[in-house]
Amino acid sequence: MIRTAFSTVSCPSWTLDRVARTAAELGFDGVDLRTFGYDSRQFVNDPLMTSARKVARTFGDLGVDICCLSTSIRLDAPIRPHVIGRTFLFDQERTTRQATQLVDFASAIGAPYLRVFGFEVPEGEKRATSVRLIAGRLATIADHARHRGVTILLENGGAFRTAEELREIADMADSPLVGVCYNNAVGHAAGDDPARALRTLGRRLHLVRLKDYGEQGAMALGEGNSQARSFVDAMNGPAAFDGWIVHEWDAAWDTSLAPAERVLPQAVRTIYGWLGANASGKAAGRLQAAGAV
Numbered sequence: 001m002i003r004t005a006f007s008t009v010s011c012p013s014w015t016l017d018r019v020a021r022t023a024a025e026l027g028f029d030g031v032d033l034r035t036f037g038y039d040s041r042q043f044v045n046d047p048l049m050t051s052a053r054k055v056a057r058t059f060g061d062l063g064v065d066i067c068c069l070s071t072s073i074r075l076d077a078p079i080r081p082h083v084i085g086r087t088f089l090f091d092q093e094r095t096t097r098q099a100t101q102l103v104d105f106a107s108a109i110g111a112p113y114l115r116v117f118g119f120e121v122p123e124g125e126k127r128a129t130s131v132r133l134i135a136g137r138l139a140t141i142a143d144h145a146r147h148r149g150v151t152i153l154l155e156n157g158g159a160f161r162t163a164e165e166l167r168e169i170a171d172m173a174d175s176p177l178v179g180v181c182y183n184n185a186v187g188h189a190a191g192d193d194p195a196r197a198l199r200t201l202g203r204r205l206h207l208v209r210l211k212d213y214g215e216q217g218a219m220a221l222g223e224g225n226s227q228a229r230s231f232v233d234a235m236n237g238p239a240a241f242d243g244w245i246v247h248e249w250d251a252a253w254d255t256s257l258a259p260a261e262r263v264l265p266q267a268v269r270t271i272y273g274w275l276g277a278n279a280s281g282k283a284a285g286r287l288q289a290a291g292a293v
Contacts, residue, residue, distance in 0.1 A: 001242065001278060001279065001280045002235065002241060002242065002243065002244075002245055002275055002278050002279060002280065003029040003030060003065075003067070003243070003244050003245070003280045004028050004029050004030075004244070004245050004246075004247070004268065004271055004272070004275075004279070004280065005023070005028055005029060005030040005031050005032050005065075005067045005068075005244055005245070005246045005247070006023065006028055006031060006032065006246065006247045006248075006249070006260075006264055006267070006268075007031075007032040007034060007070065007209070007246050007247070007248040007249075008031065008032065008033055008034045008043060008045050009034050009248055009249065009250060009251065009252045009253070010247075010248065010249035010250075010251050010252070010260040010263065010264065011045070011251065011259075011260040011261075012034075012042070012043040012044065012045070012251070012252040013043075013044050014044060014045055014260070015044060015045060016045045016047065016050060016055060016058050016059075017058055018045075019031055019045050020058050020059045020061075020062050020064050021062060022260075022261075022264065023059075023062075023064045024062040024063065024064050026264055026265055026268050027268055027272070028064070028264075028268055029064070029065055029067075029244075029280050030059075030064055030065035030066060030067035030244070031059065031064060031065075031066060031067065032067055032068045032070055032207075032244075032246040032248075033045070033046075033047045033055075033066055033068070033069055033070065033109075033111070034046070034070045034252075035047055035048050035069060035070065035071055035102070036071075036072055037071075037072075037098065037102075038101075043252070047069070047105075047109060048105065052105055052108035052109050053108070055109045056108070056109045056110050059109075059110075060110070065110075066109055066110055066111040067111070067112070067113065067207070067244045067246065068111055068112070068113040068114070068115055068153065068181070068207060068244070068246070069102060069105065069106040069109070069111045069113070069114050069115070070115040071099070071102055071114065071115060071116055072117075073095050073098060073099050073102070073116045073117065074095065074116070074117040074118065074119040074120075074158075075095060075096070075099075075116060075117070075118055075119070075133070075134045075137040075138065076117075076118060076119045076120050076121070076122060076130060076133070076134060076158075077094075077095060077122075078122045078125055078130075078133070079133070093137075095137075096137050096140055096141060099114065099116055099137075099141045099152075100140075100141055100144040102114055103141065103144055103145045103148060103150050103152075104148070106148075106150045107145075107148040107149055107150050111150070112149060112150060112151060113150065113151050113152075113153050113179070113181070113206060113207060114141075114145070114150055114151075114152050114153065115153045115155055115181050115207075116138075116141070116152060116153070116154060116155070117154070117155055117157050117158065118130075118134040118154055118157075118158065118159070118160045118169055119157060119158035119159065119160070120158045120159045121159045127159075130159075131168065131169055131172060132172065134154075134160075134169055135169050135170075135172035135173040135174075136173075138152060138154060138169065138170070138173040138175070138178050139173045139174065139175050139178070142173065142175040142177035142178045143175070143177075145177050146177065150177070151177050151178070151179050151206060152177060152178050152179070153179050153180060153181040153206055153207055154166055154169060154170055154178065154179075154180055154181065155180075155181040155182070155183060155209070156180075156181075156182055156183055156186050156187055156190075157183065157186055161186050161187065161189070161190035162187060162190045162191070162192050162197070163180075163182065163187060163192055163196070163197035163198075163200040163201050164200055166180045166182065166201065166204075167180070167200055167201055167202075167204060170204050171204075178204075179204050179205065179206040179207075180201050180204045180205050180206065180207075181206065181207040181208075181209060182197065182201060182205055182207070182208050182209065183209040183211070183248075184208060184209065184210055184211065184226060184227065184228060184231045185209075185211045185212070185213050185226040185228075188226045188227050189226075194227055194230045194231040194233075194234040195234040195237065197231075197234075198231075198234050198235065198241060205241065205243060206243045206244065207243055207244040207245075207246060208231065208235070208241070208243065208244070208245050208246070209246050209248050210228055210231065210232070210245050210246065210247050210248070210271070211226065211228065211247070211248045211249070211250070212224030212225075212226045212228040213225065213226045217250075217254060217257075218249065218250050218254060218257055220263065220266060220267070220270075221247070221266075221267055221270045221271065222270055229274060232245070232271070232274040232275060233274070235275075235278070236274075236275065236276065236278050245271060245275075247264070247267045247268070247271065249263050249264070249267070251263075
């Protein structure tokens, strides 16, 4: 069964308690928690500003899962100069260490996934070199995640936007603890076909980040041209996706967008309407009881 969540990118000014209560009230199965690291105060609900025990209790008491700890970590920093850099490192693996620390936090709050990015091919670097570097760092982070109940998810973006590009890196990392988080809008902009993308990613795909865009920017699900409905239909087809759909509304980056309290109720009704019988029983049952589906 497919489970649903929303990202706290939609509500950066909400407290964690409000996030959890809204998820429970609207019928979402979980929440995707965005973090910018231990020193950040960018989001009121950044979980790293609170003890892991309190975060877990806030959501657990309401029966809401934390589906992912989503970070800004990108694994593309080149090692320069090549020979000396690989010998002394000069702190060029700082982001890898940050990621392993966040694996521990994700484990402590009960989040099964930690999201990272590959991102760009640095100027003067060969693409193959960057792919090997990113894959190696993914493998290192995944090795730390062993026995911690956390899988590392690589999300598409930057120079690695398509399903094929994500699959290439994930396969090169060669770890059962490396998976993929696929942003449908990014993939659509890169020319991906929804059904083919799902087939390409296969069992590597654990989480889909669902959003819709039009010429003027973010739009309600089903109103844009990012093939959000087609992607959900493909998940209901032969691909038989069994993971998380995370609705992302970019209010944190675009303050002109409608507030989350106006967008999320419609989003959850739309998603469950599209999913039909493949929706999780827990949340869909709440909506059906309320006559919303």
